Amino acid sequence: QVQLVESGGGVVQPGRSLRLSCAASGFTVSTYGMHWVRQAPGKGLEWVAFISYDGTKKYYADSEKGRFTISRDNSKSTLYLQINSLRVEDTAVYYCARNYYGSGTYCDYWGQGTLVTVSS
C-alpha cells in the first residue's frame, strides 16, 4: 500500500534552516510527481511546492520562492523540502502528497505530516 512518512520537523529559531524528508513506499516513486502542502495550526491548507517525477520541473507558491527548495532522490524514494530563513509564520504541519493526474493535477495520497514550530 502507498505510504508517505514525513520527518525532520521540530522547534527551530527564526532565521535558521530546516530540511524535511518524505520517505515513500508502496508505489513506483520515480514515476510520480510530488507535492508539499502545509497547514498552520487551526488554519486551512496551503500548497507549497511541486516536483516532477524526474526532478526536472519544480514549482513554488509565490510566497515561498527563494526560501524553499524542493528536491528528490529517486534512488532513495525520498522527497525533500529545504526551508531557509525560517519565519514564525512558517509554523505549520508540512504534508507530502503524491501527485495524481486526472485532467488536472491533484493529491491522491498524503503523509501524516511533520510539525515545524518556529519560535525563539
Place this chain on the structure above:
Amino acid sequence: ETVLTQSPATLSLSPGERATLSCRASQSVSSYLAWYQQKPGQAPRLLIYDASNRATGIPARFSGSGSGTDFTLTISSLEPEDFAVYYCQQCMDWPPITFGQGTRLEIK
C-alpha cells in the same frame, strides 16, 4: 491567482440528512477542481477530482458537480464518519494550486 471561496463556513446537520457544500472560484477553473475531507489530527483525503469523479474507494453518497466558477459537493445521506472539514482545490492555472478556506460539517 484564483481564489476559492467556500460556503457556508460551518454547516450543522444530523446523520441521515443531505449536505450541500459550495465552492466558488474568482475566475473560471473549467472542471479542474477537487474536494478533500479532513478529520481532526488526520491528513486530507481526496474525495472528488475533475469536479465530478470520485476517487478510489470513495462511497457513492459523495458526489461533485459544477464547472466554470460554481461547484457543489453533495453528501446524499450523512453518516457519522462524514462530519469533518471539507476543502476544495483548483489546478486550472497552476502554479499555484489553491485551496478554499474550508467548510466545517458538524453534527447538529
